[in-house]
Amino acid sequence: MADLYCNIGGVESPNPFWLASAPPTDKYVNVKRAFDAGWGGAVWKTLGNDPPVVNATSRYGVHRDQARGIVGINNIELISDRPLDQNLREIEQLRREYPDRVIIGSLMAPIEEDAWKGLAAKILNTGVQGLELNLGCPHGMCERGMGSAVGQVPEMVEQTTRWVKTVAGRIPVFTKLTPNITDIVVPAEAARKGGADGVALINTVNSIVSVDLDSMAPRPTVDGKGTHGGYCGTAVKPIALNMVQAIARDPETAPLAISAIGGITTWRDAAEFIALGAQGVQVCTAAMLYGFRIVDDMIAGLTNFMEERQYRSIADFRGRALRNTVDWNDLNLNYDLKALIHQDMCIECGRCHIACEDGAHQAIRIGAGPNGHRTFTVDNDECVGCNLCLHVCPVENCIEMKPVANGLPSVSWPHHPLNPLRTGG
């Protein structure tokens, strides 16, 4: 029987599914419902020193796919707008009522030692199992010198982490990173130098999600004006996966625990982050769109997956994909694929042809089949094995990418005969 128990940077959790610091973790009633639904933990909505912030209305914009499904949300909400004391009392109460569940206190303060330390101490008194430093919020708070304004300066990341870790002692500290930087490894390194037990990433991506062409204002619109906000949801998952692997692969940052965030909607998303080195995951958008109930399938799906692969624990497959995640320079350039279109499954939509013709390598030919039918076949001389046809084909498994048995040895660019700077034979 697979066990979803995990240890995330020293925090023990019954499963790897935590709710990220956001509206779903804003108050007692939400978090209680989440725990009842089965979530392993919750990172409380970021707390600041009183007086609380004032939020604007409206707050969310969305990016949709063609079938009106939501692929991304952009928000301009700030940190908790409720009094600190009230939040702290509620955290304490939930810690008592749900001792087996995790509550992480998220905090944000001006870049002053006392402000960070004082706030951290108050939150620690509630019995939270860890602290998360919000150094990532890309809207509003950064204009006051907080959030991503701190997260974008490695020295400040290190400094704030150190301040909080000094107060936290043996309680784990996670530094939450902003993706709105050039190289995620740099702030991760800074967090490690500051004494962080782990990093949480990614925070939201700076964005304008759409423009209302009637009012000529960005969405969400507040009394006729809009601003950039933080983008999240399934659309940001690829960005997050890349940043997670970068930290997990770098020897300087590899010892950090990773609490992965970024568009996680299903157990499969979670498994992918864990395979790239995350100890646990945090979810926000999916819970906001569908409710806390989605954790049911996350738990059941991940358990099934682990049992099928005979992984007994999360640790059994954590980081398993890292060994196959390499730099481009380490790829075998003699590896060759050709697309094969299974004629019996083809529905003759022509999407592969036009995609290849206009967008790739002009390798798919239209022919005349019996009774006015069309056939689509791959010209192997032109096919470069790029996968584009496979991706646009609306029929699963109709197009197969077949490796060519060319008998050639593996060769990467540094060793390639056509590389004028090649090293060795």
Next chain:
Amino acid sequence: MARDGALRLTVDSPTSSSPGLEQVNRMGFRPHVSNGAGLSRDQIEENFADLTPTLNHTQAHVESARCLYCYDAPCIKACPTAIDIPTFIHQIRSENLKGSARTILSANIMGGTCGRACPTEVLCEEACVLNARGEEPVKIGALQRHAVEDLMARGGSHPFTRAPLSGKTVGVIGAGPAGLSFAHRAAMLGHDAIVFEARPKPGGLNEYGLAAYKMANEFAQREIDFLLGIGGIKIEYGKALGRNVSLNELKQRCAAVFIGAGITATNALGIPGENLSGVYDALGFIEELRQAKDKSLMRTGKNVVVIGGGNTAIDAAIQSKRLGAENVTMMYRRGETSMTATAWERDLARTNEVVIRTWAMPVRFEGTAKVTGAVFEKATMQNGKLTGTGETFSIPADMVLKAIGQKLNDATFAEMKLVRGKIAVDETFQTSVPGVFAGGDCIVSGEDLTVQAVEDGKRAAIAADRYVRGA
């Protein structure tokens, strides 16, 4: 029963498998049927309301997202007017509804009627590749209707402009789909058109020959008003070829002539009792019903027998039932697979409690002054030939509607070459008389389809333009 959308979606599932959006809308409304005491005026009004309410914005958007946007799509080839279907659906998806309507109308100026009345199940939707993936096809007809009706509802200027005026006038016989399509395209190409219509209203079968619930809310007339918005088209009513208009006169007045006169002579069964009171031509019945201001005043029988297996027979049978006839039986001499009525139409008839009986040839109608019954002989195929078995049976009938097809009123066209009883045309739609073009049901290839008539008219106008300009 209320006809609001919410209720419609919760009604018992229809008889056909896995209803799509459109089918739920169409099938969800259960027509009122008479328990012998007839139907009230309100019930009849509901029975003749729009069969397929137009998709709302969300429905259209969701449905448009199902389209795979095929390259060189099979649905385009299956459309007689070759509407660029993937493009117009993509334009719905991108919220460019005006562009979508333009895409449709540039290929088919009567795209609104076709979205409502085309047998899409044997045209574009049959060719949809989603069928091959084991799914319901994209509701192309419903999407087309959505885009065109949106444009018409917005009003504003006509979406097409006219080429520099040629100073020439083309003459058109018949203001049906073929004639008006010809006139519209000729007007776009810079010519003026004068249309001669025998009846008091334009539209041909769109106005007189389709079931009322397919063309609800005066759609045929609204579409023609829209079509005439191009300008340069004049229609003269009460003018029939051979009666008060002659081809010779037209040839002298006009630079080119188009005949879109349809087929207006009715076929006869040639059996005893055909002249009894209560035996009618189905098209006449449909026409009267379409023109009736108050349909509850239309008379129908208690036991109605419809003879024929085409869509006109279906339209007559369903409408009889919806008027309150107790028993409506469609009688067809061959097997169901030989019917020209599509499977969708036959299903619709059955959900309207129409009984379809096959392998029965009419022998005679019974009655003294008024018809009281119809006698049929059972039929079978013998050596590839339809033959009677000698066994007869009779069914009660106080109304008989004959839907056995029309033929060309050929005396009118004595001066031109006919083939198989219809007007012969070359590949440019020109008849044997130079400068005289023809299209729609009156030509050899005529198919009893609005969409085909529109295509004929369009192509003939392009050919006539070349003829007029001496190119």
